[in-house]
Amino acid sequence: MPIRLNEREYMSADQSLVSREDLIEVACAASENAIAHHSNFHVGAALEDDDGKVHFGCNIESDSFGLTICAERVALTKALSEGVRKFTRIAIIGYSKGEDKFAAADTALGPCGACRQFLWEHCGDIEVIGGTDEGKIGKVWMLSELLPDAFTSLHNEMGN
């Protein structure tokens, strides 16, 4: 059963109150709603904007496979559609429910290549917090470390 999550619960007037651990926790909660009937790999993402509000998403798989959407892009497109344009950090966690098909304990989950590009275009060089499959902080990167020499359109407003 999906759980109902309220974004207002994850809003802070003072962005310093939202810790990396808090973001991982929100990502874990979001992963509960993952639709991962093909891969069994449940992913959650928590994206903080410059007002300290946390937007979240989970992966949503499609029977066509190619239309599957990652948790990071769900969180980001939700926020963009609400008019949010500036972001500071994103936390990502993922784990395989049941069998150990994808599980790698104590290994930080980083965004896939498509998400790295999408995040770069819309967020710029934000902090990326890679969670372990046990819901702990695994690694922290800047996005520019994960996507060096990124493709950027001349028309990109971010100017990155």
Ligand SMILES: [Zn+2]
């Ligand atoms: Zn992705």
